[in-house]
Amino acid sequence: MSGGTVDVHTWEPNANSGKPLFALHEKRVAFTHHYVDMGVRAHHEPAYLALNPAGTIPTLVHDGLMLTESTPMLEYIDAAFPGPPLRPADPAARHRMRCVIRWLDNSVCPALAMVASNRLAAPRFRDTPEADKQAALAKISDPERRRTWRLLMYDATPADELAESHRRVSEGIDRLDRALGEAPWLAGDTFSLADITAIATLHSLPLAQPELCNAQAAPRLTQWLARMGERPAVQALAGYAP
């Protein structure tokens, strides 16, 4: 357990950026927030790369130790700080928590990101000059991230990939709704990092997918969203939007 200085660098309190903010509020840890404007790709600029050479968001700096990767970061936050535990103590329940997080990270959240970015971000690049697009892409070192941004900038995501993402979103909502019929929280009887991971991306689901995520089609998921919305940590996140 440790106190010390805590600095968190995130974009808007959504998806991966929302995860450490949410967890630190649940643990009641004081920290300094630094806003990184992903909209102008500030995370690909030298100032941010000097902090985190991988250029990923979020970054956590705890007493001079730089930590990346939001999912391992959540486990670190729970282990390194005092406050309410965010992981079940029982190894089987903890395994269930990690399987839910893995499924969200690898399947549901990328699918939601592809659907949302194609609807919201791709149109913004329509009037961007070609040279500016090329310059922006040249700053992205990871080939897979560069491909994602290129497809977005040129509105060129293959139709079958987009269709598969829509299928995963729909299947994901069904599976979450069923899981929440079996237990009150995503890892079972206790609130955990699985709920934090899920709400960081799913909080806007009723607005983004109104025909799939509503009180009739997904009643347990809708109730869970309402319960999550009552948590002070979720309410505090609104303060981190610019």
Added chain:
Amino acid sequence: MSGGTVDVHTWEPNANSGKPLFALHEKRVAFTHHYVDMGVRAHHEPAYLALNPAGTIPTLVHDGLMLTESTPMLEYIDAAFPGPPLRPADPAARHRMRCVIRWLDNSVCPALAMVASNRLAAPRFRDTPEADKQAALAKISDPERRRTWRLLMYDATPADELAESHRRVSEGIDRLDRALGEAPWLAGDTFSLADITAIATLHSLPLAQPELCNAQAAPRLTQWLARMGERPAVQALAGYAP
């Protein structure tokens, strides 16, 4: 901590199948092994699906509790059984361990699997009748896994995806070699689940990539492979090949 019955269902002691076998031997846990022949896709057959509906390998059954997903499974094995700890106690070192595992799982291991399967498995399907291929594909419910198998069966992996996998393998070897110059084990000063995850896939690297993985090009990685090969748990794995 718990004893009880332990059943492990794996293919050959390689990649994800090797991980629980290796960890249980390190913990000195007695277990019953069940061989699942992935070569004839026994994991897509009803008998296996009755055990694990997702049809993934490996499956661990501990006192009647069915567990899947080899990476969370490794954390479960370390937490649920007595024996030497396989995770560093310090939260920062544990975070480093999880970041290494995440990188291996998401980038290096899929790249190695694509390279190896295109060289070894794809040619085996050349003489398979069309109807047999279609029947085999129809049994795979997950669309992404079905796509991977379809590309493999028809030797149709796109050239740019294969080139990107070769790049990741080469970059991965460099990065592992540098990391092992900074500390004796992949998560730092102590042997951990990161080393287990790595050796499960990398044990055959000097044979698979002799021009990249040798004592001149990657001296620290070569020394680590030799040290790993001396561990009784690695030597025991040879017993699980059919």
